[in-house]
Amino acid sequence: MTEATGGIDFEDEGSGIVKKFMFVNRKAPYGTIYALEGLEVVLISAAFDQDVSLVFLDDGVYQIVKGQHTKAIDVKNFSPTYRALEGYDIEKLYVLKESLEERGLTVDDLLVDVQVLDAAGMAKLMAEQDVVLSF
Amino acid sequence: MKFGILVNEGLYQHQASDTAYQFAKAAIEKGHEVPRVFFYHDGVYNSSRLTEPPQDDRHIVNRWQKLAKEHNIDLVVCVAAALRRGIKDENLAEGFRISGLGQLVEVGIQADRLVVFGD
Numbered sequence: 439m440t441e442a443t444g445g446i447d448f449e450d451e452g453s454g455i456v457k458k459f460m461f462v463n464r465k466a467p468y469g470t471i472y473a474l475e476g477l478e479v480v481l482i483s484a485a486f487d488q489d490v491s492l493v494f495l496d497d498g499v500y501q502i503v504k505g506q507h508t509k510a511i512d513v514k515n516f517s518p519t520y521r522a523l524e525g526y527d528i529e530k531l532y533v534l535k536e537s538l539e540e541r542g543l544t545v546d547d548l549l550v551d552v553q554v555l556d557a558a559g560m561a562k563l564m565a566e567q568d569v570v571l572s573f
Numbered sequence: 574m575k576f577g578i579l580v581n582e583g584l585y586q587h588q589a590s591d592t593a594y595q596f597a598k599a600a601i602e603k604g605h606e607v608p609r610v611f612f613y614h615d616g617v618y619n620s621s622r623l624t625e626p627p628q629d630d631r632h633i634v635n636r637w638q639k640l641a642k643e644h645n646i647d648l649v650v651c652v653a654a655a656l657r658r659g660i661k662d663e664n665l666a667e668g669f670r671i672s673g674l675g676q677l678v679e680v681g682i683q684a685d686r687l688v689v690f691g692d
Contacts, residue, residue, distance in 0.1 A: 455682050472581075472692075475614055475654060482674040486682065569681040571579070572689055 457568035458489045463498035464572060468513050473501050476573030477519055484526035491567075492523070493560065494552070495534035499541060502533075504549045520550050534560050575606045577684035579677065581691025583615035584633040585626065590619055593690035594636055601644050609647040609680045610637070612669075614691065617655040620648070622666035638668040649676045 461480050467473045483490050494502055501520070508515040523529070531552040538544065538554065545554060555563065564570060578597055582589035597607045612619050624634045641648050648669040650660060655671055665671060681687045 457682055459678075459681060471614065478653065479613075479674050479677060483678045485675065486678045488678070488682070569687050570689075571681070571687070573581075 456487065456489055458491070458566060459483055460491045460493060460564065460567040460570045462493045462495065462564075462570060462572040463501055464496045465501075466497040467501040467506065467517065468508060468511060472573045473498070474514075474516055476571075477516065479571065479573075480523070480528065481519075481526060484528055490528050491530035491532060491563070492528065493532045493534070493563075495537045495560070497537075497541075499533055499537045499543060499548075502531075502548045502550055502552070503543065504547055517549060523550070532560065532563065574600075574686065575608055575684040576600050577680035577687040578607060578610040579687060579689045579691075580610060580612050580616040580619060581614040581689065583618040584624065586615075587691070589690040589692070590616065590633055591631075593688075594633070594640065596688065596690070597646070598640060601640075607644065607646050608684065609649060609676070610641075611677045611680060612648070612650045613654050613674075613677065615658070616691065617650050617658055617660045620650045620655070620666050620669040621660060621664055623664050624666075634666050638666060641668050647676075651677070 461476060463473060463476055465472045480490065480492060506515050506517045531550055533552045533554050535554050535556045545552060578593050580590050580593045584590045593610065597610065600607055619633060619637060621634065626632055637648060640646060650669050650671045651674055652671050655661065662671065
């Protein structure tokens with residue numbers, strides 16, 4: 439316990455605590471920075487050996503739509519990073535069924551493999567988490 | 574209980590930072606601990622020492638500093654988000670420190686609850 443770290447012992451990566459971390463992606467990939475900076479947290483979390491899941495709902499489902507082209511808005515197309523998540527052992531990806539349907543999308547439009555859950559299934563999964571970070 | 578806090582919005586434009594502060598203060602008054610507040614996205618602006626609100630308004634930066642000093646709270650600003658927005662050591666308010674996103678994941682592991690403020 440030290441002054442600088444506010445009373446938490448932060449030198450314990452070997453403590454073996456594994457929590458269920460859920461990252462909820464709710465916003466379109468471009469237009470705001472939430473999706474990009476959210477993805478950065480996901481990538482960092484992989485280094486901590488936690489039980490990580492990603493959820494895409496509302497306009498967040500657009501983050502993983504295939505065939506993104508961003509040249510005309512001069513913004514980096516970061517969608518290929520979602521395909522790399524598997525390499526970080528992040529394999530639990532969930533999409534809200536209602537959000538897909540409202541936008542006329544199906545799993546065939548997505549660039550990664552996901553599990554589709556309805557609202558009740560999503561609520562149940564969220565209730566099981568230790569940490570829910572929403573971006 | 575130990576509460577980690579994540580602030581994702583800038584100060585004054587959005588109420589998230591105010592609400593996070595009120596939450597932290599209330600939690601401490603109730604006997605809980607707030608070991609760390611992490612600032613991400615535009616939340617990094619909460620740490621600018623150049624902030625000068627009108628005198629009849631609350632001073633959000635000073636308010637965080639005071640709370641942190643009194644209750645030993647670690648105020649951490651994400652380095653990547655900060656550099657992207659022009660926050661660096663030379664204009665960082667006293668009591669804040671710039672570090673990595675690992676500090677956010679860590680407090681998520683260590684705290685009993687991680688509470689997120691922002692859109």
